[in-house]
Amino acid sequence: MNTDLSKRLEEAKRRADLNYFIYLNENAPAELEAVKRAGRCGALCGLVVAVKDNIEVAGMPITNGAPYMRRMADRTAPVVRRLIAEGAVVIGKTNMHELALGATNINPHYGPTRNPHDPSRITGGSSGGSAGAVAIGVADLGVGTDTGGSVRIPAALCGVVGYKPPYGKIPTEGVLPLAQSLDHVGFITRTVKELVHILSAAGWGPAELPQMKRFRFAVLMGVAENTKHVDKAFWKAVSVLESIGGIRDEVFIDAGKYGAARAAILLSEAAANYYHYLRSAAEHMGRDVAALLSAGAALPAVAYITAKRVKEEATRFFESLFKKYDVVVTPTTAAEALAIEEAGKLDVRGRLLAYTELFNLTGHPAISVPAPASDLPVGLQIAARDEDVLLSIAKAYEEAL
Amino acid sequence: MLKTLLMEYVDALLRELSIPARDVDEVKQLVESILKRLQLL
Numbered sequence: 272m273n274t275d276l277s278k279r280l281e282e283a284k285r286r287a288d289l290n291y292f293i294y295l296n297e298n299a300p301a302e303l304e305a306v307k308r309a310g311r312c313g314a315l316c317g318l319v320v321a322v323k324d325n326i327e328v329a330g331m332p333i334t335n336g337a338p339y340m341r342r343m344a345d346r347t348a349p350v351v352r353r354l355i356a357e358g359a360v361v362i363g364k365t366n367m368h369e370l371a372l373g374a375t376n377i378n379p380h381y382g383p384t385r386n387p388h389d390p391s392r393i394t395g396g397s398s399g400g401s402a403g404a405v406a407i408g409v410a411d412l413g414v415g416t417d418t419g420g421s422v423r424i425p426a427a428l429c430g431v432v433g434y435k436p437p438y439g440k441i442p443t444e445g446v447l448p449l450a451q452s453l454d455h456v457g458f459i460t461r462t463v464k465e466l467v468h469i470l471s472a473a474g475w476g477p478a479e480l481p482q483m484k485r486f487r488f489a490v491l492m493g494v495a496e497n498t499k500h501v502d503k504a505f506w507k508a509v510s511v512l513e514s515i516g517g518i519r520d521e522v523f524i525d526a527g528k529y530g531a532a533r534a535a536i537l538l539s540e541a542a543a544n545y546y547h548y549l550r551s552a553a554e555h556m557g558r559d560v561a562a563l564l565s566a567g568a569a570l571p572a573v574a575y576i577t578a579k580r581v582k583e584e585a586t587r588f589f590e591s592l593f594k595k596y597d598v599v600v601t602p603t604t605a606a607e608a609l610a611i612e613e614a615g616k617l618d619v620r621g622r623l624l625a626y627t628e629l630f631n632l633t634g635h636p637a638i639s640v641p642a643p644a645s646d647l648p649v650g651l652q653i654a655a656r657d658e659d660v661l662l663s664i665a666k667a668y669e670e671a672l
Numbered sequence: 673m674l675k676t677l678l679m680e681y682v683d684a685l686l687r688e689l690s691i692p693a694r695d696v697d698e699v700k701q702l703v704e705s706i707l708k709r710l711q712l713l
Contacts (some may be wrong), residue, residue: 535685549710554710561710566681
């Protein structure tokens with residue numbers, strides 16, 4: 272029996288009030304011992320992984336955050352299979368926003384996931400359970416999905432690292448779709464250093480990153496209105512980037528059209544994916560999710576195709592920006608973690624999604640790393656064209672903090 | 673509350689995508705009729 276894993280399971284149960292897990296894998300210690308005994312433990316031997324409950328792991332239930340979809344999975348998604356092949360062990364399936372269609376992680380069926388820094392506040396989502404499990408040390412790695420910021424947002428609000436690799440890099444097979452044009456699989460860790468090690472060990476990243484002694488970066492302006500708390504932490508983080516060789520510019524963009532395009536694509540594709548459930552099980556759905564799917568079902572093809580054209584336009588715009596700058600930076604969210612009561616009532620798009628959704632539209636890699644903040648955590652989002660450059664700068668930033 | 677927020681959201685996103693106002697109104701009527709049919713209103 273692996274005592275560390277048993278302790279992690281105990282800790283997950285002790286913190287059940289935070290609602291991070293839909294399913295706990297009680298067999299995890301025995302599974303790890305069996306792998307060790309067989310001499311099959313690889314570069315990630317004993318890495319404890321919390322998997323979002325829209326990703327299949329054979330022999331475990333999968334719900335997509337929706338009890339009306341619950342079933343047993345009979346296959347393991349390749350992304351998880353790769354980690355297990357290197358000796359990682361799945362500790363459980365994590366709570367999420369229903370169908371991953373929302374950024375608050377207030378789930379009417381499994382309860383809201385609660386922020387580890389203040390349980391009266393949201394973790395953000397939709398991979399909130401995975402982020403929370405990493406933040407409290409129950410898991411070393413959270414695997415999640417990101418269609419508008421669902422890995423980076425909860426990472427920012429919980430004070431950990433959230434990484435969305437470029438579109439298409441990590442296979443989405445065995446991952447329940449939300450909106451295929453925007454869906455990414457992503458990772459949550461406590462540090463960039465750990466993230467880089469895991470990516471390298473799994474064959475998704477290089478053994479060594481390039482050294483970036485000088486680099487050019489642009490701060491994106493005019494996207495959203497930040498709270499004072501976010502602004503203060505963000506500009507401190509910008510100073511840290513300058514201290515490690517970053518040369519700063521500020522670039523104003525009109526992001527309204529980009530956000531609208533992302534929303535039109537999301538709603539249209541999500542409605543197509545879940546139309547059957549909307550028609551047959553709307554009474555079992557959370558009201559917010561059913562309402563958004565209804566809106567998606569009503570959007571005309573003209574809106575969807577126009578949105579796809581705007582997506583291409585946004586990608587071209589950022590490609591041109593990345594010819595001039597190594598990375599662009601923003602706060603990850605415009606607001607710190609909202610109170611659960613408040614988040615359930617408000618349109619939170621501008622506060623939570625405005626910065627992250629840009630890179631779901633373009634498919635560029637983007638990471639959220641903690642910014643220097645007292646009290647509630649704030650995230651610094653860094654995006655780039657080149658994944659290795661991005662990770663190198665994020666790692667140097669972390670070391671300089 | 674839900675209907676108001678949803679309609680504002682749909683209105684804003686379609687206008688940002690330069691969908692003409694009359695068409696936006698038709699889409700909102702369709703959204704409302706789906707919500708009623710699903711007994712969400």
